[in-house]
Amino acid sequence: MMYLDMSESGAKSKIRGQIDENLKRIYDETLNQQVPDKLLQLLNKLRQKSSQSDAEDPGEVL
Amino acid sequence: MKGTQPADPRDELVNYLAALRAFAISLTRNTASADDLVQDTIVKAWTNFDKFTDGTNLRAWLFTILRNTFYSSLRKHRFEVADPDGLYAQSLLVKPEHDGRLAYRDFERAFDQLSPEHREVLILVGASGFSYEEAAGMMGVAVGTVKSRASRARKLLSELMGLAEGEDAFSGMDEASNAVIVKPGTQAA
Numbered sequence: 262m263m264y265l266d267m268s269e270s271g272a273k274s275k276i277r278g279q280i281d282e283n284l285k286r287i288y289d290e291t292l293n294q295q296v297p298d299k300l301l302q303l304l305n306k307l308r309q310k311s312s313q314s315d316a317e318d319p320g321e322v323l
Numbered sequence: 324m325k326g327t328q329p330a331d332p333r334d335e336l337v338n339y340l341a342a343l344r345a346f347a348i349s350l351t352r353n354t355a356s357a358d359d360l361v362q363d364t365i366v367k368a369w370t371n372f373d374k375f376t377d378g379t380n381l382r383a384w385l386f387t388i389l390r391n392t393f394y395s396s397l398r399k400h401r402f403e404v405a406d407p408d409g410l411y412a413q414s415l416l417v418k419p420e421h422d423g424r425l426a427y428r429d430f431e432r433a434f435d436q437l438s439p440e441h442r443e444v445l446i447l448v449g450a451s452g453f454s455y456e457e458a459a460g461m462m463g464v465a466v467g468t469v470k471s472r473a474s475r476a477r478k479l480l481s482e483l484m485g486l487a488e489g490e491d492a493f494s495g496m497d498e499a500s501n502a503v504i505v506k507p508g509t510q511a512a
Contacts, residue, residue, distance in 0.1 A: 276486055280477055281449050283430040288450035291345040300340050303362055307369045308331070 333372050336365060339385050342451070346386055349446040350393050350439050360396075364389040383453065387461045390443060397439070433483035441476035448473055 343364055347357035367388050368375075375384050434442065447458040448469065455473075459466040 276481055277477060280430075280445075280480055283427060284434075284445050284450040286427060287431060287434060288345050288349060288446055291348045292341050294341070294344070296340045296344060297358055300344070300358065300361055300365065301337070303365055304337055304340075304369075307366070308333075311333075311369075 332375075332377070333369055335381060336368060336385075339382055340365075342382060343385055343389055346389060346446060346451065347393070349442050349450075350390065352435050352442075360389060360393055363392050367392065380457070383457055383461055386447075386451075390461065393439070429484065430480075433480055436483055437476060437479060440472065441479060444469060444472045445476050445480075 340361065343361045344357060347360040347364075348354060351357045351360060364385065368385055371388075375381065434445075437445075443462070444458065447453045447461065448455060453461070455466050455469045459469045462469060464472075
């Protein structure tokens with residue numbers, strides 16, 4: 262029975278390793294994509310807006 | 324000239340756009356919704372930046388805003404959640420490739436069937452390198468909950484891939500072919 266338990270945990274960690282490998286791939290595939298322009302433009306707009314209203318108190322915007 | 328103005332710490336945000344987007348896609352599994360989610364996250368982070376504690380993990384802070392935004396919009400539009408409990412996930416069964424390794428497309432399909440909570444925990448601790456403790460802080464749950472949720476999510480993924488945890492990748496197929504072979508054999512004997 263002992264050897265069976267050992268081979269079971271070996272297979273389990275092998276599957277687990279493959280799952281993690283594939284999870285990283287799913288995440289990295291999108292991580293390496295080009296960031297859409299509209300997201301970069303949004304940051305530019307926010308930066309402009311905050312430099313314009315520097316003297317004002319922004320308050321609770323959301 | 325360079326460095327004449329004190330840097331706005333918010334200028335750091337641009338370095339996290341790709342990571343935020345990758346996390347958003349893993350939660351929504353939809354690029355358009357993910358981009359909307361990242362937009363909302365950026366606006367919230369920008370306008371609430373005074374709440375960020377200097378010297379702490381900015382990526383974790385941004386991811387927390389993103390996932391909280393995601394879940395509060397889910398609560399508002401519950402009808403949009405096709406399969407919150409992963410119920411029809413059970414119907415999907417994918418066989419491993421010849422060499423027993425998980426085929427990536429099949430893996431993606433299985434990943435899509437998980438609930439957002441399960442995808443979230445797997446991406447945080449399995450792919451983006453956060454510790455269980457960091458993930459617990461971001462998810463607002465106990466470390467033990469993160470561990471058990473991650474373990475449950477891995478188990479579900481294995482089941483969706485047709486791999487019972489603790490079994491060899493081929494054992495399910497062997498049982499099936501044995502059943503086919505044995506039946507006519509017993510008839511003859």
